[in-house]
Amino acid sequence: MFKIRTLTVVEKKNSLIYHLDPRTKLFLLLSVGTVAISLDEPEHLLLVSVFLIPAYLLAGFELNKYKVIVLVILIGLWGMALSQAMFYRQWPRTVIMTIIPGDFPLLGRLTGGLYLYKEGLLYGLAQGLRFATMIASGLLVAWTTEPRDLLLGLVRLKVPYGMAFMFITSVRFLPVLVSELFTVIAVQRLRGADTVKLGRHTLRSAINILTPVLARSVKRAATLGASCESRAFNPNLPRTSLRELHYNRVDVMLSGAAVIVAAALVVTKVIFWLYCKDLLYFPELRWLYTIAREL
């Protein structure tokens, strides 16, 4: 629980990923997200995820960060694949395992049988891989970019300063919030509260835990707000910046490639969708329809 703060630390290593302009990283992030949403097949999504591995290795993070990302991905994959495999409601569906047979006394009759379906498993895996890809790329950007650079990157991309500042600040304090959450749970356990037991008191327990955390956050936000405002902060007025961003040739090439790949995929999917809906058909694009069908 106390290692959470280490997750906020941006490491400074001498490798390409740290030297990229934050705008490039944001373009890459956006492109990976777009690709992940556009693809449907688990094997293609797996391929996109695999592309992130060299970037992670290149980053040379401390072990704690690798542990966290692996854990998050595994939990996401397992949760989504299992839940979709069990509760898949579409047809056709193929049973690959029986958990509770339909003729099992009481439970079988109550549930109508509980099975794992192949189609559900593949659908869940696709969802899980989508989630994993987005989380992994998001954390990669967060762990290799100083918040101030990210803020500046967002502003240079025409995101309103107030909104960008709010986003970066809330991300910055997120680990503090999680750490406080654990403290509150520990304190309440020492006062006899069962904070993990599910049942009719679950909602009450959740409120009990969240109340002090939110109260502390509101207090912190008020102080931070007053501190910023007393330092002439006004999101609507022009401001300058100490930092300079350098968008060099490597940045241009990487951003361009990422945006082109993502845009090409989206265009392909749109064209295919128009064809499937009988809205638009170009015979000379048959090769594209063939590719799109596989994606």
Add this chain to the structure above:
Amino acid sequence: MIKIENFTYTYPGRSAPTIKGLSVEITGGEFVLLTGRTGCGKSTVLKGINGLIPHLAGGRMEGKIEMDGLDTRQADISTLSRKVGLIFQNPDDQIFSTVVQDEVAFGPENLALPRKMIRRAIDKALKRVGLDEFRHRGTHMLSGGEKQRLAIASVLSMSPEILVLDEPLAQLDPRGTIEVLKTIKGLNDNGMTVILVEHRIHEVAHLVDRIMIMERGRIVLDDEPRKALAKIDVFKELGLRVPESAEFSRAMGFKEVALDLDEIKKMINDGIKPPLGPSPGHALLETPEKEDSGTTALEMEGACFRYDRRADFVLKDVTLSIKKGEVVSLMGNNGSGKSTLLLHFAALLKPSRGGVTVLGRDTHKLKAGRLAGTVGVVFQDSTLILFNETVWQEVTFGPRMLHFGETELKRKGEEAMDAMGIAGLRDENPLSLSGGQRLRVALASICSMQPEVILLDEPTSGQDKSNSDSMLGYLCELAKKGITILFTTHDIGAAIRYSDRLLIMNDGKIIADGPPRKITREIETLKKANLRPPLSFEIGQVLDIEAFCMEDLTGRAVCSR
């Protein structure tokens, strides 16, 4: 010059004004200490000077605040921020950048200064607070004192003429306090006007030009330190801490109040012979030996702990045994391992090596929840402890969870509330109370469970003296009933007065363990942990007698422990 004329302010949603017709003038270059009980309106005055009131706080303001003729109501916040810099109590709540220079650059960037000027402003500000070597360091790597100095630098970069600070020492350890006070005094010596809101009057009285005391939105005392401190009764009446030098001066009948040890030495050398009770060299007032209860409540055997496998050990081979019914204080700088040690005794942390036993139970095999009702913990930030809608629900939450009968629950709840002096707050929402009241509610909510061990993390920090005294006094009463108390503190006076035993930690190790008075004599050990003995001890050394509190010194009475 700051000119406040008939300033009255009512917060939004309140009917009664927090500040009532306050008028005062502060000359440029003055160093003013503004003090008073919690909730008396000190921070509101600072916000008025800074322009947050009325520009951003809403509410209703009457009267006028002017700085060199500039009316705070007419000037915009940006203009005012170049006149007045505002610093808050907790640096962690105001620093949001991850790198030191970025935090300092924030103000000049908001003023749209060119990059060259921003760099110059950063250089100057960091140099003024002694952090010029830390420019590229991560803010998370700074100590408490360094963070507060960074907060100061982040407003200095806007070149204000006035610095207002709202309890900047409350969260700091002795080393941090010295660093920050040195910085503030340095700025004042260079002509900056400083208005400091602080409860720790004894730490700053000798540095300031003027002391103002507020009570219920009005100034009740405003004088230069010597004259203000001569009116000790006003301080005592309001439950404020009186510097020992002032108490000593009064007890000795000095013509004027001495502000620090050097002045006391000078007066003594000038021939004022103090009519003291004990004769010189008399071995005075040892802590009465506590009857050994025989039972060990808390034990640590060669305990080592680190938060991360690659990190340094925070606890290093700590061996310790605390008997049932003992009151033990724990001192040391931030980061010395005090809180980590405390959390081990609540089974919230388990040692990486060695063992910890709580009431005979090995914590390796124990989940924190299993100690519910047996061990109570009060954290420094009481906001994280409180979650019920009323004080009564808060105080009786633990007994209810532990299935106390209705009659016993009621009795325990009322007993704890009476003891903490919060019976009148029964139906209030705990989170709407002042810091001192919140802490007392938190403590009452632990005491109502009748735990066998109570662990407190800096219960005296940010509290006025009357609050600290009543709380620690109550804990001593509990100890007489066999409850074991372990508290961390930065206040050596409180440790001497209220604990049977003092532990001093430095760099993860216990470097001193024994009766507080015995430890206080070990000046070299104290120095290792950046601690100083109380002023009465130092005065005693000048007079060649042993004294650990003012009562010892004047021979009037023995300290309570």
